Amino acid sequence: xxxxxxxxxxxxxxxxxxxxxxxxxxxxxxxxxxxxxxxxxxxxxxxxxxxxxxxxxxxxxxxxxxxxxxxxxxxxxxxxxxxxxxxxxxxxxxxxxxxxxxxxxxxxxxxxxxxxxxxxxxxxxxxxxxxxxxxxxxxxxxxxxxxxxxxxxxxxxxxxxxxxxxxxxxxxxxxxxxxxxxxxxxxxxxxxxxxxxxxxxxxxxxxxxxxxxxxxxxxxxxxxxxxxxxxxxxxxxxxxxxxxxxxxxxxxxxxxxxxxxxxxxxxxxxxxxxxxxxxxxxxxxxxxxxxxxxxxxxxxxxxxxxxxxxxxxxxxxxxxxxxxxxxxxxxxxxxxxxxxxxxxxxxxxxxxxxxxxxxxxxxx
Numbered sequence: 404x405x406x407x408x409x410x411x412x413x414x415x416x417x418x419x420x421x422x423x424x425x426x427x428x429x430x431x432x433x434x435x436x437x438x439x440x441x442x443x444x445x446x447x448x449x450x451x452x453x454x455x456x457x458x459x460x461x462x463x464x465x466x467x468x469x470x471x472x473x474x475x476x477x478x479x480x481x482x483x484x485x486x487x488x489x490x491x492x493x494x495x496x497x498x499x500x501x502x503x504x505x506x507x508x509x510x511x512x513x514x515x516x517x518x519x520x521x522x523x524x525x526x527x528x529x530x531x532x533x534x535x536x537x538x539x540x541x542x543x544x545x546x547x548x549x550x551x552x553x554x555x556x557x558x559x560x561x562x563x564x565x566x567x568x569x570x571x572x573x574x575x576x577x578x579x580x581x582x583x584x585x586x587x588x589x590x591x592x593x594x595x596x597x598x599x600x601x602x603x604x605x606x607x608x609x610x611x612x613x614x615x616x617x618x619x620x621x622x623x624x625x626x627x628x629x630x631x632x633x634x635x636x637x638x639x640x641x642x643x644x645x646x647x648x649x650x651x652x653x654x655x656x657x658x659x660x661x662x663x664x665x666x667x668x669x670x671x672x673x674x675x676x677x678x679x680x681x682x683x684x685x686x687x688x689x690x691x692x693x694x695x696x697x698x699x700x701x702x703x704x705x706x707x708x709x710x711x712x713x714x715x716x717x718x719x720x721x722x723x724x725x726x727x728x729x730x731x732x733x734x735x736x737x738x739x740x741x742x743x744x745x746x747x748x749x750x751x752x753x754x755x756x757x758x759x760x761x762x763x764x765x766x767x
Contacts, residue, residue, distance in 0.1 A: 404698075405442075405470040406677040407498030408607075411525050413513065414506040415609040415641040417441070420473035422644040422670045441473040447678050447685070447696070448671040451728055451758060455687060455694045458735055467685050467696035469678050472498055492536050496597055500680045501604040502673070503529065507621035507638065508611040522608065522621050523628050530578060530600070537598045538573040541566055544596065565592045573600075580604070581632055603680045607673060608638035615640040616664045635676060639669025684757035687728070688712075689737070705753040709763040719765040723749045728758035 408416045424443025447467040456464045474494045495501065505522035545566040551559035565588050572582035578600035584593065593601060606629055608622045618638045626636050647668060650656045660668065678698075685696045686708055699708050705725075710717030726737065730745045737760075740746050755761070 404500075404681045404683060405472050405498045406500045406502050406681060407472040407474050407495050408502045408504060409474050409495055409529065410504035411506075411528065414504050414525070416504050417473055418645050419502075419504060419607065419609070419641045419670075419673075420471060422641065422648050422668075423471050423674060443471050443473075444468050445471050445674055447674055447698075448667070449675075449685065449696060451685075452687070452694065452696050454732055455689050455760070458731070459689050459691065459694050461689070461691055461694045463693050465693060465695040467678070467683075467698045469674065469681065469683070469698075471502075471674075471677065474498075492533075492599065495533075495599055499602065500677065501599075501602050502607050502677060502680075503604055504607045504609055504641075505621075505625060507608040507619060507625065508614070508640075510611070520621070522625050526606070526625070526628065531576070533599045534573050534576065534578060537579060537600050538570065540596060540598060541569045541573060545570060562592050569593070569598075578632070603634075603682075604632070605635045605637065605673075605676055605680050608636065609641045610638050612640050612643045612663070614638065615643055615669065635680065637669070637673060637676060639673060644668055644670050684755075686755050686757070686759045686761050688762070689731070689760050699755060701757075703755050704751065705749055705755060705761075705763075706751050708755045708761065709765065712763070715767045716763050716765045719767040720751060721764040721766055723753060724762040724764070725749050725753070726760040727756070728760060731760050 408420055410416050420441055420443060423445050424441075445468060447469055449466060452464060452466055472494065503526070505525055506520055507522050509520055545563065548559050548562050548566055552563040565584060568584060569579060569582060573579070579593065579598045580601050580603070589601075606625055608618065608625055610619055610622065613619075614622070615638075622636070622638045629636060643663070647656050647659050648670075650659060656668075660666070682701050683698050684701050685698060688695050688697065697708065697711050699711055705723040706717045706720040709720050709723070725747045726740050726745065730740055730743075731737070734740045734743055734745065737746075
């Protein structure tokens with residue numbers, strides 16, 4: 404599952420990507436610094452994993468990860484191929500969620516592609532290009548479906564109605580995720596099209612150091628502008644975060660954060676937010692060899708969760724032995740949890756809960 408970082412050129416996308424992945428993508432004070440997308444596999448910060456490590460003292464610890472993609476900056480006219488338009492839009496189509504970076508700081512030394520700082524205008528520029536690309540896809544599909552609908556095909560007529568609603572919404576400047584449709588219509592007709600503006604989005608306001616704790620007026624404007632979008636807004640001082648990641652020791656980084664009034668890097672909050680945006684959650688396996696966080700989609704059953712470890716586990720699933728994370732911490736060990744009668748045995752229908760500590764029994 405991939406989250407793609409998008410935004411206008413020069414708003415801090417590559418610097419943010421470097422903070423998240425320490426992959427050192429090139430970042431510089433000129434547009435189109437990133438051409439090919441950079442991909443980083445980022446560990447998901449999780450205090451529960453640290454606590455399990457403390458209790459179990461395993462030989463190794465493996466965190467959950469999420470893929471972050473740094474995509475080239477987009478400009479007006481991208482949907483018509485301007486700048487790196489077609490390449491950009493192809494790259495973003497391949498991601499599962501969007502992290503939309505908006506410049507929310509003033510600094511005369513950092514050029515803005517449109518000459519002034521205005522995050523709402525920047526957001527609308529990107530939105531319009533993505534919507535135009537989706538409109539093009541919808542119109543092409545609608546032309547084909549209309550022909551089938553005219554023959555009396557009931558399914559085609561249903562699809563025509565949905566595509567017409569999408570076309571009208573996009574022409575009115577709405578993103579697909581904000582167009583009113585039933586969940587069944589989305590599942591049957593919209594999701595298979597992989598439309599860009601249907602993807603979940605988080606707006607990342609890039610602020611200066613002075614606004615790292617409380618945000619600023621630009622951030623408030625962004626929150627107001629996206630209030631009806633069902634989107635999350637977070638803010639972080641990307642340049643400052645980059646400085647923190649350059650420090651060599653954990654102690655130095657913590658001191659820097661405390662001086663700013665932060666309890667953790669904003670990048671940690673962003674990674675957890677991206678994980679949630681992708682509709683993912685975590686279960687754990689805990690033993691002396693390894694304590695590990697496993698990534699599953701929200702709503703996964705016990706056999707599906709087992710299949711993440713190995714397909715044979717899912718095929719030959721018999722049962723799952725489950726300990727709630729809070730019980731594991733309360734009693735301090737698997738043995739004591741069993742003695743307290745708090746380990747549960749669950750079958751194939753069990754929906755895994757975020758934080759479950761699990762053992763699987765299977766037979767192949």
